[in-house]
Amino acid sequence: MRSTTTRRGRTVVVALAAAACTLVTACGAGESREDAAPEPAEDVPGITEDTITIGGHWPLTGVAAPGYSEIPGGAQAYFDYVNENGGIGGRDIELVIKDDAYNPTNTTQVTNELVQQDEVFGIVGGLGTPTHSAVIDFLNEEGVPDLFVSSGARKWGETPEEYPYTFGWQPDYVIEGKVIGQYIAENMPDAQVGLFLQDDDFGEDGEMGVRQFIDDQIVETVRYTPGNTDVGPQVAALQAAGADLVLGFNVPSYTALSQLVALRLGYEPQWYYSNVGSDPNLVGSLLARFSEGAVEDDASLLDGVMTSEYIPGVDSPDNPWVQLWQEVWDAHGEEGELTNYRIYGMSWAYTFVQAAMAAGDDLSRDGIVEALESGGAGFVGPGYGPFRYSADSHLGLSGLKVVELQGGVGEELTDVLVTDLGDAEITEDASAAGDAPPENGVPSAG
């Protein structure tokens, strides 16, 4: 009798181990939109007489999905708008959207599908630091343009000789860290700073920028692993170290989670969240339900929180770019309102159209890289600062401003601050921020 029981126990255990492995990988089933790939008419994959097919990977499900899952919808709306206005040199843009659930294993799989089955011209706007890191080598070995990675890790653009086909788009986390670091050093020299970091290049790069200015003010550094939703011990460590200003380089759901834990601990420091994690509408909607008895009303949930901005968002409806995005969204958007994430998708979609136009009629994979390197720095777009594209740098936008959220609207604390990696100085330069979009909303060739 006893031996039977033990054997039964072992079976259970073996099954347990197998199940644990399965569970870790099995939870990402989601929707993905696959358009049939057209036969390439010429030698260039993804390009036919009248279409240009591109693709990307986004977390449509899973822990990073809130907010981020809206990005491809924004890009899709802008591409539809461009197609209606004649496309790129007569070619319609087709976007293939794949779900990777923010899981690098899935990213590898869906990127393989995009390149080998769908035969896309290039990957555009692929999202996430850990996820995209898994495919950057593959894309560069295959010579597939890997444009405007939706992440601010510096590795997308710092070493073009290593990754000639990859381009960043948004300001990298290092310069974002530098800008907030300098702001704190100048305006809050007595603050005891705690860092709340995602445990990968995202947090590492941000920390690197911040430390250039306030290394001696940092009293504690904690890291969270994406997927582990219990950040109680991390926030407790910040509280115990006496941090009265917490800088978060984290994704939006972790902004909500850290705020929840802080409520539980009765911990009330000044918070700064990097641009990526600070969307007041999204975080507000996640936290709104707890507002009863905990905070006064929805709009005030992130009041007083500092963050950075590099493109205009829904809180500035009078900005000509936001007016263009609103028009595009009203005409071609899916259900729901225009959000900052949709604007983000439209903004890099705009840069893609710009680059493809600049590459001219005989669009090729090397041609678009060349067009970005030679002309990208002069592209006019919604960004507050200029792009840094050149043969030596594939880093994206260079300008940000520090803002404080009040009632869901960012109030400026600084002008646009433009800088680069390393010791590059931080200068006030709002010259690119005044650019307006072209009349018809589509960038012209050349």
Added chain:
Amino acid sequence: MQQLTTTLLTGLTLGAVFSAFALALVMIWRSTRIVNFAQAPMAMVTTYVALVLIDAGASYWVGFVAALLSGFVLGAVIERVVVRHVEGKAELNAVILTLGLFIVLHAAAALVFGSRFRSFPAPFGVRGLTVGDSTIPLTGFGIFTLVSVLVVMGLLVALFRGTDIGLRMRAAAFGPEVARLLGVKVGRMLTLGWALASVVGSLSGLLIAGGGLVHPGYMDSVVVYGFVAAVLGGLESPGGAVVGGLSLGLTLSVVSGYVGSEVVPLAALLVLVVVLLVRPGGLFSTVHERRV
């Protein structure tokens, strides 16, 4: 000191949730001799039932009761319609079947309820208790969680030890043939076992959701940790499940706070391996009681 208190109290609340989940596993193991991997998505589905009701304007407690009731029905239906076909066959069949159910329920929930994150209300607020000037990092809901787990444990012990129906359920699970000869309605007992286990699972789903974010995968980490807790306690004993859950919660919280959150899953598996090597029957194994 403050950090240690905070870490331990966080761990205790977390451990209570693991315990609740482990109790559901113990319940189903004792009443049907099956380890139910689909427990987590079943609980996820019933939590969404509560959320839909609360979104429609019902009070938290209406949603709470509705989730438990739908858990009872869901458990019974799954046993009667799906699991019944593999009962009495090789035990691996049932395990694989529940794994399949796991994936099916997951996908179905994503279709029906959507896969975005939604916040789930907590009935007692999400601020820590304040005593004088200091805040004790234990919310009213955390206390409710701990109390519910202890109550459920008491009820399960009472059910299996003290009631006629508990005895019949165990008999049906251990020796279906003999039990049937003695007049126990075996099929009905198995259905009841699944239904009750599913109620306990639903409770754990509600407890972990309260004051947090809900999405189709929110129970997934609890599956792994809940199983470790149940094995730690020996799969047989409700008390063991609670002690296993609480000690695992405390251990993982301390590991997360003082070593790093990236090693938490590793620590959980290490605990599992050590327990299996040293005490394969679990800390509170009651195997000897069954030696005849």
